[in-house]
Amino acid sequence: MRIFHAVIREIPENLKSLLLMNVLSAIAATSFVGLVSTAAQQAIGDRISARLMLMFVVTVLLFHVSHTYTLVTASQDAERLIHKLRIRLFDLVRRTDLVTVDKIGYASLQGVLTQETQVLAQILPMLVSGFQQAVMLLFLAAYLAWLSPLACILAFGFAGGAVAVRFARVKALRTYMQSAATAEKQVFDGLTELLHGFKEVRMSGTRAAGVTGALAHSSDTARTANALLKARWGRNFAVMEAMLYSLAGLMVFVVPLFVQGYHVVVLPATIAVLFISGPVYTVSFITPLVTQAELALEHIETMHEKLLSAAGAAADEAARPLDNPPASISLSDAVLSYRDGEQQALFTVGPVSAEFHAGRITFITGGNGSGKSTLLRMLTGLIPLDAGALMADGAPIATGQMQDYRDNISAVFSDFHLSRRLYGIDDLDTARIASLLERLEMNDKVSVHDGAFSTVDLSTGQRKRLALILAELEDKPVIVLDEWAADQDPHFRRIFYEELLPDFKARGKIIICVTHDDRWFHIADWMYHMNEGRIEGVQI
Numbered sequence: 324m325r326i327f328h329a330v331i332r333e334i335p336e337n338l339k340s341l342l343l344m345n346v347l348s349a350i351a352a353t354s355f356v357g358l359v360s361t362a363a364q365q366a367i368g369d370r371i372s373a374r375l376m377l378m379f380v381v382t383v384l385l386f387h388v389s390h391t392y393t394l395v396t397a398s399q400d401a402e403r404l405i406h407k408l409r410i411r412l413f414d415l416v417r418r419t420d421l422v423t424v425d426k427i428g429y430a431s432l433q434g435v436l437t438q439e440t441q442v443l444a445q446i447l448p449m450l451v452s453g454f455q456q457a458v459m460l461l462f463l464a465a466y467l468a469w470l471s472p473l474a475c476i477l478a479f480g481f482a483g484g485a486v487a488v489r490f491a492r493v494k495a496l497r498t499y500m501q502s503a504a505t506a507e508k509q510v511f512d513g514l515t516e517l518l519h520g521f522k523e524v525r526m527s528g529t530r531a532a533g534v535t536g537a538l539a540h541s542s543d544t545a546r547t548a549n550a551l552l553k554a555r556w557g558r559n560f561a562v563m564e565a566m567l568y569s570l571a572g573l574m575v576f577v578v579p580l581f582v583q584g585y586h587v588v589v590l591p592a593t594i595a596v597l598f599i600s601g602p603v604y605t606v607s608f609i610t611p612l613v614t615q616a617e618l619a620l621e622h623i624e625t626m627h628e629k630l631l632s633a634a635g636a637a638a639d640e641a642a643r644p645l646d647n648p649p650a651s652i653s654l655s656d657a658v659l660s661y662r663d664g665e666q667q668a669l670f671t672v673g674p675v676s677a678e679f680h681a682g683r684i685t686f687i688t689g690g691n692g693s694g695k696s697t698l699l700r701m702l703t704g705l706i707p708l709d710a711g712a713l714m715a716d717g718a719p720i721a722t723g724q725m726q727d728y729r730d731n732i733s734a735v736f737s738d739f740h741l742s743r744r745l746y747g748i749d750d751l752d753t754a755r756i757a758s759l760l761e762r763l764e765m766n767d768k769v770s771v772h773d774g775a776f777s778t779v780d781l782s783t784g785q786r787k788r789l790a791l792i793l794a795e796l797e798d799k800p801v802i803v804l805d806e807w808a809a810d811q812d813p814h815f816r817r818i819f820y821e822e823l824l825p826d827f828k829a830r831g832k833i834i835i836c837v838t839h840d841d842r843w844f845h846i847a848d849w850m851y852h853m854n855e856g857r858i859e860g861v862q863i
Contacts, residue, residue, distance in 0.1 A: 351386035360591030397451035415630035453609030506545035657711035689853030733794035
């Protein structure tokens with residue numbers, strides 16, 4: 324069993340103590356049943372034993388302590404397991420190349436890292452509780468068999484039949500569950516349409532009526548499907564309860580017909596059967612969750628294998644540093660192809676050769692889809708090349724040097740992400756930050772406290788300015804800016820081209836800009852023009 328092997332492998336520390344506490348809990352529960360039965364029989368004769376009362380208290384305390392330990396420890400161990408799995412996946416994602424992440428998909432990664440791990444976190448403690456109830460059933464079965472073998476056989480046979488009926492009904496419910504899930508997805512899709520297209524909805528009354536009408540229809544479908552599902556669940560629950568409560572009647576009305584002298588043990592046997600009902604229901608409820616936990620763990624392990632396979636080639640990217648910070652970087656006959664699931668090339672960039680030198684501003688131009696952003700990904704080492712070489716100071720970059728190479732580059736891509744926290748910048752110079760905020764005209768909108776921006780809820784152009792501040796704080800020898808000025812107002816666009824870029828050049832940085840602003844092409848020392856994945860023009 325996959326889940327059992329994972330527990331043994333990842334969190335074996337408390338297994339023995341959990342098993343011991345499960346056994347103690349079962350012994351305490353069985354003793355509790357015996358003591359209640361004995362005390363009930365004594366109460367018929369108007370006798371109350373102080374010794375039995377003391378034993379009862381001790382038994383309840385033992386059950387409470389062992390049961391609490393089991394539940395608390397199981398919950399803590401489940402979270403430790405989830406933490407280990409997540410940390411392992413986080414590290415593999417960090418080491419995986421961009422192509423693999425794009426192929427896997429952000430939704431799949433997020434689903435595994437959040438939903439699937441939460442399924443395990445919720446179900447694992449319940450499985451431990453189910454195991455505890457199963458152990459308790461074994462002890463109660465032994466106690467009932469000691470009272471009356473036939474009563475034990477009939478009781479557990481009837482309970483087994485009740486569980487079988489429940490499983491059969493749950494299996495039949497899957498169609499209803501799928502219908503309800505599909506209906507809920509339609510509601511979610513409609514809500515996404517309403518929220519993401521809110522501007523368009525507000526601009527047209529007929530469109531708004533159509534969207535909300537479709538959403539109302541989807542909601543009504545979901546209501547019907549969920550009502551049917553819950554009604555079936557309710558009926559199944561009622562049938563299960565009725566069958567389990569019928570066990571008491573079985574002990575009182577049926578067993579005496581076949582067992583001579585059964586009246587002597589009818590009370591303790593009936594009490595035992597009433598106590599059996601709870602664990603039987605718990606086990607029948609939890610057992611199907613094993614499949615759900617197994618499926619979640621299978622998804623996690625499958626994702627782990629995909630990431631591990633991709634990260635294996637990059638495992639030694641941090642093996643050794645570059646000899647010196649690069650004064651020039653280049654691509655030599657570099658080729659990269661985007662491929663479909665059958666490995667057929669969909670779009671190819673290259674072969675391209677390009678050089679970028681310190682103290683020189685290089686512009687990359689070209690139309691949409693010409694390969695400019697892909698060229699930057701190749702140049703920054705985010706995507707492994709299919710052919711050709713990525714070089715620093717005229718020497719090919721070895722695999723073991725790739726991470727150090729990337730560590731020498733600051734980049735603001737067109738699809739950049741801006742975090743509030745200033746990760747990777749340990750020594751925050753408050754005076755320099757204040758100066759940069761003022762220079763980029765953000766000092767009246769943002770401040771930095773405790774290593775984080777006060778807000779990133781800004782326009783795209785303003786967030787790009789904050790990203791550029793991060794690049795300045797990193798102060799790396801190479802700076803890559805992909806359409807950085809596209810979202811700036813004319814005033815700040817001029818500052819970017821006529822003040823910021825020349826300042827980077829004066830400080831000896833390698834400056835690489837993707838741009839369409841032909842008004843400032845004269846700023847560049849070197850220009851490459853991309854078209855259909857090739858460099859078609861070079862201007863010096």
